[in-house]
Amino acid sequence: MQTTGNLGLKKPEGTDIVDIADLNGNMDILDNAVNGKVDKVTGKQLSTNDYTAAEKTKLAGVATGANNYVHPNHTGDVTSNGDGVTAIAAGVIVNADVNSAAGIDASKIGTGVVSNAEFGYLDGVTSGIQGQLNGKAPLVTTPQQTTADITYYVRTDGNDNNTGLVNTAGGAFRTIGKAVSVIPQIVNHVVSIKVAIGTYPEMVYLAGKAGQGTIYLTATGAVNINNCYVEFCQRVEVIGFTATSTSDHAFVAQFGISAVFKNCSVSTSTTVSGGFIVNAQKAIIESCTTSNRGTAIAAGFGATVISNNNTGAGSVYGLVSAGGACLTYTGAIPIGNSPFGSYDGGTIVRGFVINTWGDNTHGQRPHARVVLSSNQNLTAGIWTKMAFSHEIVDQMGNYDTVNNRFTASTAGLYEINVATLFTTGGLICELYIFANGNGLRPLDYKYQNAYPTGCGGDSTIYLNAGDYVEIFARSSGVDTLSKDYSFFEITRVA
Secondary structure (H helix, E strand, O other): OEEOOOOOOEEOOOOOOOOHHHHHHHHHHHHHHHHOOOOOOOOOOOOOOOOOHHHHHHHHOOOOOOOOOOOOOOOOOOEOOOOOOEOOOOOOOOHHHOOHHHOOOHHHOOOOOOOHHHHHHHHHHHHHHHHHHHOOOOOOOOOOEOOOOEEEEEOOOOOOOOOOOOOOOOOOEOOHHHHHHOOOOEOOOEEEEEEOOEEEEEEEEEEOOEOOOEEEEEEEEEEEEEEEEEEOOOEEEEEEEEEOOOOOOOEEEEOOOEEEEEOOEEOOOEEEEEEEEEEOOEEEEEOOEEOOEEEEEEEEOOOEEEEEOOEOOOEEEEEEEEOOOEEEEEOOOOOEEEEEEEEOOOEEEEOOOOOOOOOOOHHHOOEEEEEOOOOEEEOOOOOEEOOOOEEEEEOOOOEEOOOOEEEOOOOEEEEEEEEEEEOOOOOEEEEEEEEOOEEEEEEEEEEOOOOOEEEEEEEEEEEOOOOEEEEEEEEOOOEEEOHHHOEEEEEEOO
């Protein structure tokens, strides 16, 4: 008997006996086989693709709702295809998320407006700026001052980008103004500016230098400049220069402490300007030449000037003293059409003693020079204490800027110089020295014309230790004292 190849059904041959049991067995085999098959669904049929266990495992690892998406390689922001907005919001990335090798702090990541490339550019710019700032000297909030003696050099072949510290073309400055500009505000040592032979077409302006040192401005040969002004300085000496300006004064010292002009000259002719002008300070003019000027040497506004052996000819005035100034001369003087001129309480005397003490103790003597901080108003007919509240110098700490008074620390003779400008014309104006609250001595009494009028004077008084001095002013009408022309100077001289 034969059987089928798949299910093993029995197939009787012609000579075989048909057994009912064989037929029933075949039926059971078919029934079992049919039970293992799925029912046919209309419109569907079996696929020809094989399904493997590996594919089943792969499908089991896909999350619910996942799709087939390949993220591209790119730079810049990541955006959503659905809504087009930035997927990474500001503040999501923190410092720990940024690779330190990139050199970009998380705080530099913006809101999407600035790109990575722009951040790189900005980082380079800020680094460059930081490098420049690191190379600058620190900003100081206190005045700079000297720490030792120093010398600057100026030459016509120099350059203002040099240091000025070496006397060569590659080390010296080109202009005197540059050398002046690098001097610290407080000079407690010797500062020298040495100017080589040549013409320097500039106005030399030296102002606002305090301290106990001295500034020397020295021409080391024939040096021409336009002119020279020294203002609000402690001690300055100008030596050997020739001024050529025809439209301004040649050499001026004012509102400072001590100035010296030596071996200087004025070579150009102009009768509208002066040669050596000193206002409201002490000065020595020695061995200088002034010709064909309006005034060869002039002292004004309470200045104390010493003229020693100066020459020249052709000026309108030789020596002039005005506004309570004192000009003392010895030796030759510049010749003018009028040798002397004295106005508004100014005095001119012959012969002097430079140091009546015969020693070098001037730095140990009480001395103060003070000015008004602002214009001061006067009530008509009322004596008013002048508010000298700004100190130019107070050598021994004797001046009180709150009470506007000088108190003598030691007994002796004190020289007083005062000057001011009453700005209202047509009135009677007066200046007076008060000691210990009482009127001691008049300094000036003047009837003003239609213009502002200067008043001033000097006097020597004896003070005991503890005595104090104040300056009072009075005008017959409502008036104003100008701060620009007012000062009070007092020094113990013996």
